Amino acid sequence: MLNAVDQALVGDLTGGPSPKQRRALAKIITLLESTRLDHRKRADDVLNTLLPKTGKSFRLGISGIPGVGKSTLIETLGLYLIEKGHRVAVLAIDPSSSLSGGSILGDKTRMERLSVLENAFIRPSPSSGTLGGVAEKTREALLVAEAAGFDVVIVETVGVGQSEITVAGMTDMFVLLQLPNAGDDLQAIKKGVMEIADLIVINKVDIDPDAAMRAQLFITSSLRLLGFQGNPDHASHPAEHWHPIVMRLSALQGNGVPELWEKIQQFEALQKANGEFDARRKKQSGSWMWDRIDAGLKNAFANNVAVQELLPSLSAAVNQGTIAPSVAARRLLEAMGHEFF
Amino acid sequence: MLNAVDQALVGDLTGGPSPKQRRALAKIITLLESTRLDHRKRADDVLNTLLPKTGKSFRLGISGIPGVGKSTLIETLGLYLIEKGHRVAVLAIDPSSSLSGGSILGDKTRMERLSVLENAFIRPSPSSGTLGGVAEKTREALLVAEAAGFDVVIVETVGVGQSEITVAGMTDMFVLLQLPNAGDDLQAIKKGVMEIADLIVINKVDIDPDAAMRAQLFITSSLRLLGFQGNPDHASHPAEHWHPIVMRLSALQGNGVPELWEKIQQFEALQKANGEFDARRKKQSGSWMWDRIDAGLKNAFANNVAVQELLPSLSAAVNQGTIAPSVAARRLLEAMGHEFF
Incomplete structure (x- = not known):
């Protein structure tokens, strides 16, 4: 049951492109981000x-x-797509934003040309909470942007911590931007990000074309050595599945952006044809539900009065080695109620 | 309060080396592994x-x-240590053991020479439950082996999934055994295992010395590119912290095993001198407690009657896209009780 205010917001949101629509979208996302129970x-x-x-x-x-050129690429790609008739929403997940006040998209001077267009919508990262909490708000915002008719939703994240895995877990395709140098390659392999990338783009090819070429060769051979041959379910039908591709471009000069979009469309068509597109979305919905259940359970634990009373002394005892950690855990769970035992 | 049986077991366990002690150790571990509430x-x-x-x-x-030569190395090292007067317990974590019936240490023919010695104790992986559950039993078994006076406890795991991270999280030093080939190197980097290794040992140097040398060079330069300069807290005192070392040996021929033990002792001495040894153990105790709390919370959720009633229909609705996953999660948590909201 929607109240009158929300009814009006939903009407504006789903009533087609207009300044009112963009305002409704922003207001609904703000409502989603609120921590108030009502x-x-x-x-x-x-x-x-x-x-x-x-x-x-x-x-x-x-x-x-940071510094790889994400916003330059997103602006260039966004302008290109809007010219082709698409409507583009850009959301962000910045796990550091609760500390820094937001480094991604928080700077008003970023994506200046894109942000003024009616068919673009740009929203900075939610700025409070854990990565899981920030991710949930972004997932919900993504749904609202879709309901408003944005047909390309870009979710941007910085390459720190687990945020790439989180973004790959809520999108149909995950593109990893790389600088042309070997340390960057190994970092991406180390963090498991290379593994989940559907497409790897080496940016700034204009600055050092030779280094970009070397990076492309190294990443391509690494992917082969690591056995990334696409989805193993389709290994018996090589033509039906996607091999992660490594390409080079210059986001600044705009070279390679149409080719990038072409690759993205090829990926989308192949994934839809082989059933992977729907399978991935279903899997993501399930994971999202379970992520939130986990977070809710941890929250309940943290807010439980009996736990709050016992935790300091039991933590201290574990730290001093006077109780086995597993025994301390069982005592805390017992304190929550017998069904936790 | 111990009952009479357990009192006797504890007496045997802590009464010094004897066949009775090894039997008591085995019995107490079996008790720990039991799922019965009493x-x-x-x-x-x-x-x-x-x-x-x-x-x-x-x-x-x-x-x-698998195939890297873990048991050969552990037996050779174990025999060497017992000859030097140590008492060596070998435990295992094999996350696949619940499916396979145990591939690590389950084979009676493994470590034949070591297993017959009074100063050795070898225990296969707990064979049921999740990785977290298996790990908890091993952590507890490790404590019991210590109480029996084993002064070197080796925890072995196969390189699949998260088990290396788990083992590194319960030991003072984590040694990664590698085969001399580049695919193996990249896999270890990809899985984040290279990052947590305190020492990397390239085994089977006898089979292909040149490949082993190339692997050593590649891993050493990768570690540098990845910025593994030891603990960042000590970065300003380079002499006080450990740089991960890459060495080559042949476990089969026994070459390099005394040098391996020497490196392990150097690591131990340095970690104890700079405070890292205690800090790591305290951190591990805290993580262990929180891991078990998480597992207990998930268990409580899975066993809750109201959740069991609602979950099938809500999961189906999420899968069909008729409810947002976050909304479904909140409904399930509400069903558990208002304090979960």
Whole structure:
């Protein structure tokens, strides 16, 4: 049951492109991000109302370390797509934003040309909470942007910690931006990000074409050595599955951006043809539900009065080695209630 | 409060080396591994009684893919250590053991020479449960082996999934065994195992000395490129912290095993001198407690009657896209009780 305010917001959101629509989108995302219980209940109702209108965009994840040129590429790609008739929403996940006040998309001077267009919508990272909490808000915002008719939703993240895995887990395709140097390659392999990338783009080819070529060769051979031959379910039908591709471009000069979009479209077509597209989305929905259940359980533990009373002394005892950690854990769970035993 | 049986077991365990001691150790570990509630309570009491006698061993983690030569190395090292007057316990974590019936240490013909010695104790992997559950039993078994006076406890694992991270998280030093080939190197980097290794040992140098040398050079330069300069807390005192070392040996021929032990002792001395040894153990105890709390919370969720009633229909709705995953998660948590909201 929507209240009158939310009813009006949903109407504006789903009423086609207009300044009112962009305002409604921003307001609904703000409602989703609120930690107030009444806001949360309203947001759930809004989400349920919008759900039938979601799911129709292509969800593109883009990651890379600071300085790799993410915003330059996203702006160039976004302008190119809008010219082709698409509507592009850009969301961000910045796990450091709660500390820094937001480094991704928080800077008003970024994506200046894209942000003024009616068919673009740019939203900075939610700025509070854990990575899991930030990710949940972004996942919900993505659904709302879809309900508003944005048909390409880009989710951007910086290459720190687990955020790439999180973004790959909520998008249809995950693109990793790399600088042309070997340390960057190994870092991406180490962090398991190379493994989940559907496409690897070596940016700044204009600065050092030879290094970019070497990086492309190294990454290509590494992917082969690591056995990334695409989805193993389709290993018996090589033509039906995607081999991660490594390409070079210059986001600054715009070279290679049409080719990038072509690769993205090839990927989308192949994934839809072989059933991977739907399978990936279903898997992501399930993981999302379980992630939130885990977070909720941890929250319940942290907020439990009996736990709060016992935790300091038991933690200290574990730290001093006077109780086995497993025994301390069982005592805390018992304190929550017998069904936790 | 120990019952009479457990009192006798504890007496045998802590009464010095004897066949009775090895039997008591095996029986207590079996008690720890039991899933029966009354056994679990007895095991907790035994653990608490033994706790003051634990913590005095050097805990050595050894990992590597199947075929790398782990058991050959562990037997050679174990025999060498017992000859030097040590008492060596070997435990294992094999996350696949619940499926396969145990591939590590399950084969009676493995470590034949070591297993017959009174100063050796070899225990196969617990064979049921999740990796977390298996790991908890091994952590507890490690404490019991320490209480029995084993002063070197080796925890072995195969290089699949998360088990290396788990073993590194319960030992004082983590040694990664590698085969001399580049695919193996990249796999270890990819899985984040290279990152947590304190020492990397390239085995089977007898088979292809040139390949072993190339692997050593590649891994050494990768570690530098990845920025593994030891603990960053000590970066300003390079002489006080450990740089991961890459060495070559032949476990089969026994070449390099005394040098390996020497490196292990250097590591131990340095870690104890700079405070890292204690810091690592304290951190591990805390993580262990929180791991078990997480597992207990998930268990409580899975066993909750209201959750069991709602889960099938809500999972199906998430899968069909008729409810947002976050909304489904909140409904399930609400069903557990209002304090979960």
